[in-house]
Amino acid sequence: MAFDVVMPQMGESIAEATVLKWHRQVGDMIAKDDTLYEISTDKVDAEIPAPAAGTLLEILVEVNATVPVGTVVARIGDASEKPAGISSPGTAPAATMAAPAAVTSHTPEEDDNSLEGRLRTKSSPLVREMAKQHGVDLARVQGSGQAGRVTKEDLEVYLTKGPATTPSPVNPAPILPAVHDPSAPTMGQTPALAVAPAPSMPAFAVGERVKVEPMSRMRKIIADNMVASRRTSAHVYTVFEIDMTHVAQLRNKHKQAFEAQFGSKLSFMPFVMMAACKALRAYPVANASVDGDNVVYKQDINLGVAVSLDWGLIVPVVKNADMMNLGGLARSLNDLAERARTKQLKPDEISGGTFTITNPGVYGDTFGLPIINQPQVAIQGVGAIVKRPVVITGPDGTDFIAIRQMMFSSLGFDHRIIDGAIGDLFMAFVKKELETSTFGLE
Numbered sequence: 001m002a003f004d005v006v007m008p009q010m011g012e013s014i015a016e017a018t019v020l021k022w023h024r025q026v027g028d029m030i031a032k033d034d035t036l037y038e039i040s041t042d043k044v045d046a047e048i049p050a051p052a053a054g055t056l057l058e059i060l061v062e063v064n065a066t067v068p069v070g071t072v073v074a075r076i077g078d079a080s081e082k083p084a085g086i087s088s089p090g091t092a093p094a095a096t097m098a099a100p101a102a103v104t105s106h107t108p109e110e111d112d113n114s115l116e117g118r119l120r121t122k123s124s125p126l127v128r129e130m131a132k133q134h135g136v137d138l139a140r141v142q143g144s145g146q147a148g149r150v151t152k153e154d155l156e157v158y159l160t161k162g163p164a165t166t167p168s169p170v171n172p173a174p175i176l177p178a179v180h181d182p183s184a185p186t187m188g189q190t191p192a193l194a195v196a197p198a199p200s201m202p203a204f205a206v207g208e209r210v211k212v213e214p215m216s217r218m219r220k221i222i223a224d225n226m227v228a229s230r231r232t233s234a235h236v237y238t239v240f241e242i243d244m245t246h247v248a249q250l251r252n253k254h255k256q257a258f259e260a261q262f263g264s265k266l267s268f269m270p271f272v273m274m275a276a277c278k279a280l281r282a283y284p285v286a287n288a289s290v291d292g293d294n295v296v297y298k299q300d301i302n303l304g305v306a307v308s309l310d311w312g313l314i315v316p317v318v319k320n321a322d323m324m325n326l327g328g329l330a331r332s333l334n335d336l337a338e339r340a341r342t343k344q345l346k347p348d349e350i351s352g353g354t355f356t357i358t359n360p361g362v363y364g365d366t367f368g369l370p371i372i373n374q375p376q377v378a379i380q381g382v383g384a385i386v387k388r389p390v391v392i393t394g395p396d397g398t399d400f401i402a403i404r405q406m407m408f409s410s411l412g413f414d415h416r417i418i419d420g421a422i423g424d425l426f427m428a429f430v431k432k433e434l435e436t437s438t439f440g441l442e
Contacts, residue, residue, distance in 0.1 A: 002077035003052045009069045010347045017041045018066040024056045040217040043347045055079040218312040229374045234415035237369050240427040243435050244385050244405045247271045254441045262327035270329040275433035277322040283426045287354045289375040304353030307340045314340050317353040326439050367408035377414035
């Protein structure tokens with residue numbers, strides 16, 4: 001019998017996924033665990049292996065189509081078999097295509113296809129986060145997506161134009177197309193409403209020579225997250241110059257023995273990660289989040305480290321990084337970075353971060369001013385390490401010029417809960433660690 005290939009559940013909060021690429025064509029033989037297709041979710045892109053060996057009999061979901069988890073996307077079996085219930089490409093099974101009208105009369109207790117159930121399980125985490133930021137009840141938004149889910153476009157239309165159909169209040173009042181004004185005070189006050197901004201200017205003029213390409217799913221998610229973070233956090237930056245000569249000497253002295261012991265190359269990043277972990281313990285507000293009028297102090301230190309990909313950016317998370325030595329940090333970092341580039345990460349490996357480090361210095365950047373990764377409240381940028389002439393004061397107080405390996409490192413922090421003094425003290429702590437600590441190597 002034919003074997004159904006279903007869209008996998010890539011995490012508890014993920015309700016749907018988009019097919020990015022099919023690695024096999026109908027009629028191809030495939031072995032169990034060979035890569036069959038690629039998908040993209042709100043959290044991660046991933047290559048999906050074949051659940052069984054055989055011939056690819058059908059492809060039911062086309063490239064760029066988004067379907068709920070559990071949808072049959074293909075069938076594998078014997079080449080002589082005639083699959084039952086053949087569907088045309090891009091069509092999900094009938095069970096997943098129920099019209100919204102057929103389920104809206106159910107109560108939430110009856111089944112998960114109720115209106116509230118669909119809104120909870122079928123709207124993406126991105127849509128739910130946008131709704132939360134703008135104070136929108138998703139039950140008031142008419143969904144145009146599959147099984148009645150509210151899409152990002154539905155929510156944007158709602159925010160711009162207001163609800164298409166809503167019950168009239170007893171005492172009707174004028175309703176403005178509104179969005180939350182992030183500059184308005186919210187501590188104990190009702191969030192202010194502001195008229196939605198006017199449409200942006202056209203990106204190009206009629207007759208202008210241009211090449212237009214649609215954004216990838218990952219690029220759309222990055223764009224939405226970056227804009228949302230700017231609107232959410234009051235970004236402030238501080239930049240410190242750090243003498244990395246001490247770390248460079250430690251690394252050169254121990255890198256061969258380190259690689260032999262841990263099976264991983266020793267780069268500069270694990271040193272920065274260990275220093276950041278110690279600073280986060282000393283200044284826990286940098287490892288916190290904002291929840292309304294509350295500050296949520298995270299008890300675990302989960303370091304996100306940004307990894308640049310050919311098709312975008314992803315931030316794998318090293319869980320409980322403060323519990324690791326230099327070898328553990330290096331191995332975890334190298335493993336996550338490699339699997340990020342080969343689309344082998346799992347959703348829980350890019351979620352739960354409490355602080356992020358990004359390294360634009362790998363491209364020669366003097367320093368960067370990165371955007372905070374929500375719902376975190378701080379992010380450290382690591383610049384290039386270069387040799388510079390520096391004035392050094394000797395033990396006897398004599399000044400002299402020496403060639404040192406110097407690095408600029410920035411801290412972007414949310415001024416809602418982190419004051420400038422704390423941001424500076426945090427980076428001063430990191431600086432001292434990098435310039436003086438032995439990091440357990442000596």
